[in-house]
Amino acid sequence: MSIKPSSESLESVESALKEHLPPAVYDEVRRVLYGKPVAELPIAPSVAASAQSQAASFELKAYSMAALATKEQVRQPRLVRIGLIQHATPLPTDAPVLEQIEAIHAKIGQMVDTAAQLGVNIVCFQEAWTMPFAFCTREKDPWLQFSESAETGKTTQFCQSLAKRYNMVIVSPILERDEVHNDTIWNTAVVINSNGRVLGKHRKNHIPRVGDFNESTYYMEGNTGHPVFETAFGKIAINICYGRHHPLNWFMFAVNGAEIVFNPSATVGALSEPMWSIEARCAAIANSYYSCGINRVGTESFANEFTSGDGKPAHKDFGHFYGSSYVTAPDGTRTPGLSRVRDGLLVTEVDLNLCRQVKDKWGFPMTQRRDLYAESLAEAVRLDYKPQIIREKPE
Amino acid sequence: MSIKPSSESLESVESALKEHLPPAVYDEVRRVLYGKPVAELPIAPSVAASAQSQAASFELKAYSMAALATKEQVRQPRLVRIGLIQHATPLPTDAPVLEQIEAIHAKIGQMVDTAAQLGVNIVCFQEAWTMPFAFCTREKDPWLQFSESAETGKTTQFCQSLAKRYNMVIVSPILERDEVHNDTIWNTAVVINSNGRVLGKHRKNHIPRVGDFNESTYYMEGNTGHPVFETAFGKIAINICYGRHHPLNWFMFAVNGAEIVFNPSATVGALSEPMWSIEARCAAIANSYYSCGINRVGTESFANEFTSGDGKPAHKDFGHFYGSSYVTAPDGTRTPGLSRVRDGLLVTEVDLNLCRQVKDKWGFPMTQRRDLYAESLAEAVRLDYKPQIIREKPE
Numbered sequence: 001m002s003i004k005p006s007s008e009s010l011e012s013v014e015s016a017l018k019e020h021l022p023p024a025v026y027d028e029v030r031r032v033l034y035g036k037p038v039a040e041l042p043i044a045p046s047v048a049a050s051a052q053s054q055a056a057s058f059e060l061k062a063y064s065m066a067a068l069a070t071k072e073q074v075r076q077p078r079l080v081r082i083g084l085i086q087h088a089t090p091l092p093t094d095a096p097v098l099e100q101i102e103a104i105h106a107k108i109g110q111m112v113d114t115a116a117q118l119g120v121n122i123v124c125f126q127e128a129w130t131m132p133f134a135f136c137t138r139e140k141d142p143w144l145q146f147s148e149s150a151e152t153g154k155t156t157q158f159c160q161s162l163a164k165r166y167n168m169v170i171v172s173p174i175l176e177r178d179e180v181h182n183d184t185i186w187n188t189a190v191v192i193n194s195n196g197r198v199l200g201k202h203r204k205n206h207i208p209r210v211g212d213f214n215e216s217t218y219y220m221e222g223n224t225g226h227p228v229f230e231t232a233f234g235k236i237a238i239n240i241c242y243g244r245h246h247p248l249n250w251f252m253f254a255v256n257g258a259e260i261v262f263n264p265s266a267t268v269g270a271l272s273e274p275m276w277s278i279e280a281r282c283a284a285i286a287n288s289y290y291s292c293g294i295n296r297v298g299t300e301s302f303a304n305e306f307t308s309g310d311g312k313p314a315h316k317d318f319g320h321f322y323g324s325s326y327v328t329a330p331d332g333t334r335t336p337g338l339s340r341v342r343d344g345l346l347v348t349e350v351d352l353n354l355c356r357q358v359k360d361k362w363g364f365p366m367t368q369r370r371d372l373y374a375e376s377l378a379e380a381v382r383l384d385y386k387p388q389i390i391r392e393k394p395e
Numbered sequence: 396m397s398i399k400p401s402s403e404s405l406e407s408v409e410s411a412l413k414e415h416l417p418p419a420v421y422d423e424v425r426r427v428l429y430g431k432p433v434a435e436l437p438i439a440p441s442v443a444a445s446a447q448s449q450a451a452s453f454e455l456k457a458y459s460m461a462a463l464a465t466k467e468q469v470r471q472p473r474l475v476r477i478g479l480i481q482h483a484t485p486l487p488t489d490a491p492v493l494e495q496i497e498a499i500h501a502k503i504g505q506m507v508d509t510a511a512q513l514g515v516n517i518v519c520f521q522e523a524w525t526m527p528f529a530f531c532t533r534e535k536d537p538w539l540q541f542s543e544s545a546e547t548g549k550t551t552q553f554c555q556s557l558a559k560r561y562n563m564v565i566v567s568p569i570l571e572r573d574e575v576h577n578d579t580i581w582n583t584a585v586v587i588n589s590n591g592r593v594l595g596k597h598r599k600n601h602i603p604r605v606g607d608f609n610e611s612t613y614y615m616e617g618n619t620g621h622p623v624f625e626t627a628f629g630k631i632a633i634n635i636c637y638g639r640h641h642p643l644n645w646f647m648f649a650v651n652g653a654e655i656v657f658n659p660s661a662t663v664g665a666l667s668e669p670m671w672s673i674e675a676r677c678a679a680i681a682n683s684y685y686s687c688g689i690n691r692v693g694t695e696s697f698a699n700e701f702t703s704g705d706g707k708p709a710h711k712d713f714g715h716f717y718g719s720s721y722v723t724a725p726d727g728t729r730t731p732g733l734s735r736v737r738d739g740l741l742v743t744e745v746d747l748n749l750c751r752q753v754k755d756k757w758g759f760p761m762t763q764r765r766d767l768y769a770e771s772l773a774e775a776v777r778l779d780y781k782p783q784i785i786r787e788k789p790e
Contacts, residue, residue: 035669247642256782274430282677
């Protein structure tokens with residue numbers, strides 16, 4: 001078995017705070033760190049049991065942020081339930097490719113079934129969810145065999161059947177092979193509408209060259225702009241993984257009207273964990289939309305060793321994916337995170353009306369001075385741009 | 396006495412975690428929430444005593460982040476000590492204007508003296524540091540009497556003498572009256588060089604219209620762009636208060652080469668506290684520089700009551716400024732915050748070399764695709780811009 005049990009001892013920061021802080025201190029620390037209270041959604045015992053009884057049991061958490069929005073006179077509440085799924089790859093990374101994909105499909109199919117029982121309207125999976133995150137190996141084979149057509153691949157077909165069955169929008173981030181255009185490979189999120197049709201796709205805009213990963217070994221910067229997908233359950237967009245480090249990427253999805261932006265990711269503790277709770281949350285605040293961070297979980301081990309460009313010995317895994325998926329509301333309030341060490345489904349009920357309410361309250365779009373920055377940025381990209389630096393003049 | 400003692404019971408999140416979490420749990424929670432360990436800087440007993448013995452005693456904390464940077468073969472370390480000062484206004488808000496200014500000068504002069512004893516090279520005060528944050532009142536008088544010339548005002552002269560005495564760069568955010576240009580009023584940070592000369596000034600780029608504050612009652616959006624000030628202790632910039640909600644503001648200071656960006660602020664708990672630890676920190680991460688959040692502390696009460704546009708009764712104070720000033724390194728590591736309830740001086744030693752090291756490691760500027768966003772933003776500000784929205788086509 002190539003999936004090592006995690007050596008991480010902390011289930012989550014939130015569970016540790018709840019366990020150890022005296023109640024009055026906890027309330028105040030929780031408020032400062034996480035914002036307004038978030039209600040737990042009731043989970044029927046039969047549904048809770050289904051999350052435990054399955055071959056691969058998973059953590060199930062459900063919250064409502066609906067009360068963050070106020071009642072309006074001119075619009076009805078627009079309640080939507082968002083599902084985020086984080087999972088470890090169930091088979092060893094050297095199992096046959098098709099078997100790995102099938103095993104993942106089977107596992108996620110069960111989790112989506114639970115999500116449906118909890119009334120989830122939109123579900124998003126983690127980055128490259130049908131495969132190990134093998135881009136550290138720099139091997140093309142067999143990993144490129146996990147790539148599929150965004151429009152007609154097996155994984156898209158699988159999601160289409162789930163979407164139709166459950167009347168659920170599915171965001172499916174995969175390794176895309178575009179056979180129509182010269183077999184180009186992309187890191188792509190496919191959006192499947194709740195009627196089962198492929199609504200469109202978005203390709204990862206920013207590619208890391210950091211630590212174990214230069215993912216441009218496999219695919220290049222996306223060419224799909226910043227699309228927002230209009231679904232029956234709101235306007236959604238996807239900022240894939242490393243794009244979360246780029247505020248302008250988050251920003252353009254807001255410009256195009258996103259109400260929920262998903263950030264399907266694959267990132268490990270030593271590299272990024274202290275940033276994880278900051279970036280997607282800051283994006284929700286700055287852009288007055290809901291943001292959803294989804295990170296895979298577990299440690300993946302590979303058959304052939306690889307190096308990390310850091311002078312250390314070759315190795316077969318590059319660390320622990322810390323999960324910790326969470327949702328932030330446009331007012332900055334966030335849910336607790338899923339476990340750092342287990343598969344999980346996070347269900348969050350939100351009222352999309354809150355986006356406009358927060359814009360009306362804080363006025364960030366209005367005070368953004370986009371004209372100023374359009375000018376500044378146009379200047380800044382010129383090769384002869386002179387940064388605005390103030391130096392002391394000689395007497 | 397118009398300064399109410401704070402009703403807030405929590406000294407700081409960090410002190411509560413340290414007090415209540417078991418050591419092993421604390422270490423891991425601290426890592427996830429705050430990043431790499433930050434060393435405490437030794438404080439000589441005589442210096443510590445000076446912070447206690449003064450009429451207005453204040454919290455004194457000192458850390459070193461120098462170890463976050465690695466030794467380079469081609470550059471010597473560039474160690475700089477940053478001082479952040481947060482304070483409550485010492486006199487009632489209805490005391491004579493000149494007495495209030497003098498009392499604040501006296502208090503801050505003592506704190507800067509302590510900073511000097513700890514080797515601080517650059518100090519930054521809070522937003523509009525010489526006055527109560529009276530913009531909630533919508534009264535012009537007497538508050539506009541606190542305004543001064545950035546170049547020749549009493550406060551600038553006061554800072555010049557401190558700067559020269561201590562060989563210290565001082566960032567002095569004041570209410571500016573520009574007598575030369577039609578008595579315009581601005582929210583301005585004056586940068587005084589370590590030789591005592593005024594190096595330049597920056598005017599607040601983004602003005603809030605939120606909660607108790609429409610500050611455009613008093614001053615308009617700044618017209619000084621995004622200047623970076625080249626000092627003997629590094630390239631610094633200032634993102635004043637509400638500008639911290641605007642990622643593009645933070646971004647342009649990075650484009651112009653800032654290594655440290657200060658965010659002098661005045662903000663209260665009910666409005667913004669859960670965002671406070673997110674925004675400046677995210678900016679440090681996204682832009683590979685040090686960011687420094689400084690917030691005033693205490694509750695200020697005014698002679699005449701005012702309303703907040705929220706249907707609630709008129710009142711004389713609008714809540715508790717929660718302090719919590721802190722520094723974030725470009726790798727996302729942050730210091731503990733100063734107290735939520737007391738005056739304080741936070742000294743942080745940093746190695747400016749870390750900025751370039753983090754850019755080299757993470758590559759955010761390189762992978763930013765500025766050309767793409769220059770184009771996108773130019774499009775987005777056109778009145779006829781059509782957002783990129785993907786809708787299902789009719790069959």
